[in-house]
Amino acid sequence: MSDYVYNLLNKHHSVRRFKDQPLPDEDVKKLVEAGQAASTSSYLQTYSVIGIDDIEVKDSLKEVSGQPYVVKNGYLFVFVIDFYRHSLMDKEKREELQESFGSTENLLVGSIDVALVAQNMAATAEDMGYGIVYLGSLRNDVARVKEILDLPDYTFPLFGMAVGRPADDEQGTAKPRLPFEAVFHKNKYIHDADQHQALIRDYDQVVSSYYDQRTNGERTETWSNQVINFMSTKQRLDMLDELNKSGFIHK
């Protein structure tokens, strides 16, 4: 009975500015091992991790994401849904297996497997004194990422993660989350729109105050405004097409 992990995880905040200090190979290996220890759907292990320290590869990926910390970090990981190795297993059944990978169910299996691996790595990295930031931005151009990393069929680059020692003047703090009551439902889903809206209104004030304090009054955006603005711009509308091309969501 320990609260160690509870306390550690509650201190999480994304780090976007790192010291110029590469991760030693043994730390990279430890992180991946911790990732692999996560639960995996039906023991399928439908993931690969690409570890990147080559500056040219980093530079190319930065062109996709637009974020400086894709280059400036201690190490870069790209997390890949991976049914390629499964496709090599049995020549006779290859076509049958490939049909199976193409189901939407197996896209979900792969996405969940990959995310569990990554979150184990995130928690382990933070415990080892590193900071991390997830990079969904690699989905800005999946075709290009596949080309850069030379990804085969039945794989899909889901997201990246930059890891490293936080810069000395890095001062991130944990951003306030939706209140427990807004995300937790007991036995049945709470539909009541008024209740949801009241909780969101209160939360909007919390988020607005958080930004206000952090920016000395320069930014006071509410959560709702942020979400509405973000969602009003259609994001990555090629995703279905890219997944299809990689062999996924065919039925």
Next chain:
Amino acid sequence: MSDYVYNLLNKHHSVRRFKDQPLPDEDVKKLVEAGQAASTSSYLQTYSVIGIDDIEVKDSLKEVSGQPYVVKNGYLFVFVIDFYRHSLMDKEKREELQESFGSTENLLVGSIDVALVAQNMAATAEDMGYGIVYLGSLRNDVARVKEILDLPDYTFPLFGMAVGRPADDEQGTAKPRLPFEAVFHKNKYIHDADQHQALIRDYDQVVSSYYDQRTNGERTETWSNQVINFMSTKQRLDMLDELNKSGFIHK
């Protein structure tokens, strides 16, 4: 710089037999809080957690999953991709927002968000002395799960998790994972089929020995055989349809 989390996560194994000892409310809340502390894509927080202690709800969900530990546990969680609350935010932009939820990109966002929350909860639970098991089996009948939990549009039940004190005679052990070399690629994906197949052949022996020892020779299945058998049976072919009905993957 600590190895606490690394060591904890490496001890993970799924627990399927629990003591008849319900989780106290404060532990449920702590787990959800630890979950919420995870990174969330673009601050969208596209998840809900349904906490279930009602025996009738558990019984109904067990009919979907077929697994006794859906009923017999300390507590049951169902993890839901959730854009419902986002849909309530802005009456004028509602249609536009809903169109946005329907993109495949946002299905990925929701799946990843949900999995990060769940894995934080898994790690925290194990640190608190609980055992956990994921329940992908709730996807056996998504329509029925939505009915049981009264889930609204723009939500999707992705998986469940049973949590509780392991039974005294529960003797699970960590199942061997694919070797590091098989899942880790440096800077570029390793295509070489011979190399993959050699690694899998070695790993097959490791898995086969593991089962042999655990079952006193009654089971000696390799990993490849397990995967091929599992994948040869088409799983949950209604998933695309169910996601569409819930408002997802429309483009």
